[in-house]
Amino acid sequence: MKIHNFSAGPGILPHDVLRKAAESVIDFNNSGLSLLEISHRSADFEQVMQQARSLAKELLELGDDYEALFLQGGASLQFHMAPLNLLKNKAAYINTGNWASEAIAEARKVGEVNVIASSEDRKFTYIPTKYTIPIDADYLHITSNNTIFGTQWKEFPQAEIPLVCDMSSDIFSRKIPANQFSLIYAGAQKNMGPAGTTLVVFKKDILGKTGRNLPKMLDYELQYKKDSMFNTPPVFAVYASMLTMQWIKDNGGIEWIEALNKIKAKTFYNEVDSNPMFEGTVEKPFRSYMNGTFVLKNTAVEQEFERMLKEAGISGLKGHRSVGGYRCSMYNALPLESIKVLTNVMREFANKFA
Amino acid sequence: MKIHNFSAGPGILPHDVLRKAAESVIDFNNSGLSLLEISHRSADFEQVMQQARSLAKELLELGDDYEALFLQGGASLQFHMAPLNLLKNKAAYINTGNWASEAIAEARKVGEVNVIASSEDRKFTYIPTKYTIPIDADYLHITSNNTIFGTQWKEFPQAEIPLVCDMSSDIFSRKIPANQFSLIYAGAQKNMGPAGTTLVVFKKDILGKTGRNLPKMLDYELQYKKDSMFNTPPVFAVYASMLTMQWIKDNGGIEWIEALNKIKAKTFYNEVDSNPMFEGTVEKPFRSYMNGTFVLKNTAVEQEFERMLKEAGISGLKGHRSVGGYRCSMYNALPLESIKVLTNVMREFANKFA
Numbered sequence: 001m002k003i004h005n006f007s008a009g010p011g012i013l014p015h016d017v018l019r020k021a022a023e024s025v026i027d028f029n030n031s032g033l034s035l036l037e038i039s040h041r042s043a044d045f046e047q048v049m050q051q052a053r054s055l056a057k058e059l060l061e062l063g064d065d066y067e068a069l070f071l072q073g074g075a076s077l078q079f080h081m082a083p084l085n086l087l088k089n090k091a092a093y094i095n096t097g098n099w100a101s102e103a104i105a106e107a108r109k110v111g112e113v114n115v116i117a118s119s120e121d122r123k124f125t126y127i128p129t130k131y132t133i134p135i136d137a138d139y140l141h142i143t144s145n146n147t148i149f150g151t152q153w154k155e156f157p158q159a160e161i162p163l164v165c166d167m168s169s170d171i172f173s174r175k176i177p178a179n180q181f182s183l184i185y186a187g188a189q190k191n192m193g194p195a196g197t198t199l200v201v202f203k204k205d206i207l208g209k210t211g212r213n214l215p216k217m218l219d220y221e222l223q224y225k226k227d228s229m230f231n232t233p234p235v236f237a238v239y240a241s242m243l244t245m246q247w248i249k250d251n252g253g254i255e256w257i258e259a260l261n262k263i264k265a266k267t268f269y270n271e272v273d274s275n276p277m278f279e280g281t282v283e284k285p286f287r288s289y290m291n292g293t294f295v296l297k298n299t300a301v302e303q304e305f306e307r308m309l310k311e312a313g314i315s316g317l318k319g320h321r322s323v324g325g326y327r328c329s330m331y332n333a334l335p336l337e338s339i340k341v342l343t344n345v346m347r348e349f350a351n352k353f354a
Numbered sequence: 355m356k357i358h359n360f361s362a363g364p365g366i367l368p369h370d371v372l373r374k375a376a377e378s379v380i381d382f383n384n385s386g387l388s389l390l391e392i393s394h395r396s397a398d399f400e401q402v403m404q405q406a407r408s409l410a411k412e413l414l415e416l417g418d419d420y421e422a423l424f425l426q427g428g429a430s431l432q433f434h435m436a437p438l439n440l441l442k443n444k445a446a447y448i449n450t451g452n453w454a455s456e457a458i459a460e461a462r463k464v465g466e467v468n469v470i471a472s473s474e475d476r477k478f479t480y481i482p483t484k485y486t487i488p489i490d491a492d493y494l495h496i497t498s499n500n501t502i503f504g505t506q507w508k509e510f511p512q513a514e515i516p517l518v519c520d521m522s523s524d525i526f527s528r529k530i531p532a533n534q535f536s537l538i539y540a541g542a543q544k545n546m547g548p549a550g551t552t553l554v555v556f557k558k559d560i561l562g563k564t565g566r567n568l569p570k571m572l573d574y575e576l577q578y579k580k581d582s583m584f585n586t587p588p589v590f591a592v593y594a595s596m597l598t599m600q601w602i603k604d605n606g607g608i609e610w611i612e613a614l615n616k617i618k619a620k621t622f623y624n625e626v627d628s629n630p631m632f633e634g635t636v637e638k639p640f641r642s643y644m645n646g647t648f649v650l651k652n653t654a655v656e657q658e659f660e661r662m663l664k665e666a667g668i669s670g671l672k673g674h675r676s677v678g679g680y681r682c683s684m685y686n687a688l689p690l691e692s693i694k695v696l697t698n699v700m701r702e703f704a705n706k707f708a
Binding site: 001002003005007008009010011012013018019021022023025026031032033034036037038039040041072073074075076077079080102105106109187189193194195196197213214215216217218230231232233234235236237240313315316321333 | 355356357359361362363364365366367372373375376377379380385386387388390391392393394395426427428429430431433434456459460463541543547548549550551567568569570571572584585586587588589590591594667669670675687
């Protein structure tokens with residue numbers, strides 16, 4: 001049976017990427033050796049790293065004033081690294097959910113933090129639109145897509161100070177004005193590749209201002225001077241990420257994937273809004289195109305719904321353990337077909353039980 | 355042509371491990387999904403993580419007073435994390451080469467460091483045997499195997515203070531008194547698996563003594579309380595590491611691999627010592643069983659030697675760029691056959707040019 005993979009992360013990857021990644025584990029570039037057992041200083045791998053870094057910038061339409069790195073530790077390590085590299089006097093944060101809160105907690109261990117807006121008052125079901133950005137803060141930090149709560153920034157803050165963004169769950173999913181950001185980071189495991197690498201993109205002129213003597217591994221400047229290979233990089237995760245970015249590019253780039261993602265999200269939310277059994281949990285203008293959160297109105301028939309999901313091969317639709325309900329994760333590699341299978345099940349379910 | 359892979363790292367992995375790892379990228383445990391695109395909170399992956407942590411302790415013969423974690427960032431991040439978690443007043447380090455020096459430099463950013471011995475005076479060609487361990491230091495740090503210079507600790511310091519060891523390049527290669535160590539860490543990419551995960555094994559009673567408010571990602575205690583899954587772990591690297599540890603266990607455990615490694619090292623060093631064209635670069639009692647460093651006495655015939663290596667399918671024998679010469683990396687998965695192919699080439703070369 002075909003499985004429709006709605007996993008919130010690690011999330012679905014393109015079939016072609018998986019096939020090529022698997023091949024590389026046996027024989028990389030017809031070298032007779034596995035990608036896993038060659039030197040990261042070999043010409044073959046250095047080219048992978050270079051290509052990955054260059055594709056990341058190309059998909060974000062960034063120029064030579066930006067650098068892209070592939071590091072380790074996930075967004076969670078960036079919650080520490082971003083303030084360590086940028087926070088001198090104070091930083092401004094906007095709290096839109098779990099991950100934003102984690103970022104704030106970690107930044108507070110480094111320096112002064114101003115939380116200038118929060119959507120916690122309505123359980124993180126919206127994105128704050130009213131806030132004043134302190135012009136004396138070192139940067140403003142936001143979380144572009146909130147995987148757990150299912151909200152997404154549609155228009156980004158117009159900030160006179162450097163804008164820092166955790167884009168882990170919607171990187172490369174839509175056209176964004178990347179050059180309005182000074183630092184973007186993203187764990188790979190939703191839209192970019194397997195778990196184990198983190199994309200870090202920054203404007204070079206923001207570095208070197210804190211006066212801190214940084215640990216080498218946590219120093220953006222050192223990592224970029226070492227071409228993202230200060231120590232052995234997570235070779236396989238970088239390779240699979242490179243393949244995924246190449247897949248986006250080959251199929252039509254960000255314009256293509258954004259259009260597809262919009263169709264998927266529209267198909268899904270139309271069903272949620274028209275189906276009497278379900279309701280969305282998020283204020284409409286802030287609905288995420290990546291993670292559509294919804295609940296069953298009548299939980300008495302929950303088991304029936306879950307049985308039908310299972311029969312249709314739908315996997316990973318459960319909401320995050322902290323909020324419950326359902327979450328339709330529609331990452332780049334999820335085909336429209338899977339959305340249609342889901343909405344058909346939702347409709348059939350309503351026909352039976354509404 | 356069969357390639358004989360002497361890469362110093364990422365190093366050779368068992369063929370069976372590569373085959374199973376490649377299969378998992380297409381279909382993991384007959385789930386119809388790739389290992390790369392399932393939740394790390396799924397029962398299937400939680401079992402992988404549990405199994406990996408338990409195998410690590412089993413191969414090291416450690417009990418319930420120890421914990422094993424699979425983190426990210428390589429040994430280079432441990433150079434920072436070890437002092438961050440353990441250094442309160444001062445720490446003692448022994449400098450046996452490049453990586454030890456890096457560890458010292460990073461520890462100095464955290465607190466006071468005493469370098470109690472160094473082999474730098476003779477270009478790191480031996481392991482210091484005379485030193486006094488300060489009993490008031492928080493720990494003593496050593497590097498069990500020096501990949502670049504080709505030396506290895508044969509007997510470990512008898513320390514009354516906690517002993518910390520970077521075992522990146524000889525973990526699981528020989529029987530060691532692991533319970534004499536309070537903290538062992540090892541980047542996976544030599545003897546344990548692909549690049550992208552780091553084994554961290556520690557005695558639980560050493561934690562919580564510095565009073566530091568640690569960043570979550572850098573806190574051993576938090577990582578262990580979260581079962582090594584505080585954030586998304588490097589799923590694929592952990593899985594392939596688990597397979598490699600299982601391969602050691604299934605084939606006879608550490609006793610088996612140690613015996614095999616000794617035969618390989620003996621075969622190699624016997625050739626170096628009896629062959630008139632070559633000489634070892636390290637004092638004999640300290641020769642590494644993992645990385646055998648040697649040079650050609652007459653560099654005028656270097657190109658001839660390299661041509662013969664290439665014809666025999668020998669890959670990755672070049673010494674580290676900082677020291678030159680050759681390096682025969684004999685990690686666990688390197689078959690004796692590859693050593694014999696190399697020593698045959700060395701003998702043929704001597705027959706022609708001696």
